[in-house]
Amino acid sequence: MRTAVSYVLVAAAGLIAWSCGQTGAKNELNSRPKITERRTQTFDFGTARQGVTIEHTFQLTNPGTAPVKVGRVQTTCGCTAAKVEKNTVIEPGKSLELPVKLNLRGKKGAIESKVIVNYADGATPDELVLKGAAAEEYTPSVDFTPFKRGEQPEQIVTLATYPGQQPLAVSHIKFDTQKFDITSRPGAKDGTVDVVIKPRPDAPFGSVADQIVVTTNDADAPDKFILVRAHVTKPLEAVVRQVVLRPGADGEPVSTIVEFKSTYGDPVSEVTASITREKRFTATIEPDAPDGTVRVRVAFRPGDKAKKSKIPAQLRVRASVGGVEVEEHVGVLYTTEPDTPAAKQQVEAGDADAHETDRF
Template sequence: MKLGVSVVTILAAVLALTVPALAGPQLTFDKAVYDFRTVAQGKTVVHSFTFRNTGDATGTITRVSSSCGCTVADVSNKVIQPGKTGTIKTTFDSSDFHGPVTKEVFVYLGDQQKPAYILTMKGLVVEEFVITPRQINLGSVKAGVRKDVTLAMENKGEKTIKINSIKTELPQVAISIRKKVLKPGEKTSFKVSVTPRGDNRFVNGYLTISTNSQGKSEKIIPIFGVLAK
């Protein structure tokens, strides 16, 4: 009985050595994760992931997608023969982000329903020009009664920032600002006064703040509130 088991074990080992592995493409990336460290908000990060087909069959990249519309990926060549190389160029737009970010790119081979490979771009998006709060929530307001909100601005960059304009499409909003030039590290504030009108139940609009920042030159601050009955 023991002899029979030993013979079976030996035969299985021999077959494992002599039977070739299933043929197929295999993409090997130099690096699957790219850390861009820090980037100023509004700047674009571009990186190319390099790969080689280390398998024994031709591979076809049928689709490349990303985790959000802020990241675009382009493939240098979609059909990769064994031993050949290629690149996937990824572009990340940091305009709408701040703080730590992680974005993924999904690579599909053949008719696979799930991504065969996941590539990652990560890093820290630094705001040069910070406005707080990031939105103006008026809450419940009364028609004809003015409500004032103060917003703080800070230059966290390394260059002087000039505020070119602060605009809104809302006629019931008035803006008061004194200091329009901020040196690195400087802070200031401005006042937004809202006097709701009785012809609309909701106050809904935006402030558009334009600057000379080399990163994100324009900031959008939502304004919203509800007219009390």
């Protein structure tokens, strides 16, 4: 009987030892000392050409006595790319190469971008920094002041031959032909090329934009990127883009007049107005002003006490202007908060949640 008990005790001891061994194996990454200090590596690339891609390989070293598993890799700019296979383990005393790319497309002046390497086992993240400057060789963006449809204001971007390169020549220009007319011609100075940008006379009404790609014979940076933005005046445009309503001192309903003008002087007819969140707002067409300006009164309905201090909506006005059907939008915000820059920013951000179901 005593011998049988001894066998049972030995077996139990063996089972416990095996179980502990398995638990230790599973927790190996978490039971040993980890990286506890944030380490920062910086690569200064100096001054680089506009539009080129900077490439650098960082070394991630594990100075501890336990393996570390690489988790999520984050970047502070969409122009930066860093990729490493998920769950990659760096053994103690070993290093991992992490290639990083920084695209200087559209950049100019001082630049700093960071890559944050997180570790799955709770070790302190590493910070990788790329810094330097992009030399502005040409204007990377063009903005037209508002103009009427049919007009063709002109903007010129001059591209110059970079030192050490052959005389610059343009082989192709990629752009939206429904919005702009773009050509190239020799510049006033030797070795330069002028890119001439004009909106099409029949460009669509409202805000238009395009990313132009000018392909050249530049060996280091053949593609030149130019962002073009313009606004073609609509036949009917709101005088203001956003309005803010606040409760009066007596708690009475508050309202304001929103005006819309016929920018081309054409007659306006068949005007309709609507507004989102009809439980809280009303939109009523008022008599036109003497100069033909369309006037719409926007009012807030107090109703039961609202649960939110900010209630956004969107006013839509449709009309026939000179026989052309047009639609114009204005952001509306009712707020009980004081008139502050933060409140104005809420309106400028648009009516992102204006279509949510009222929750009162």
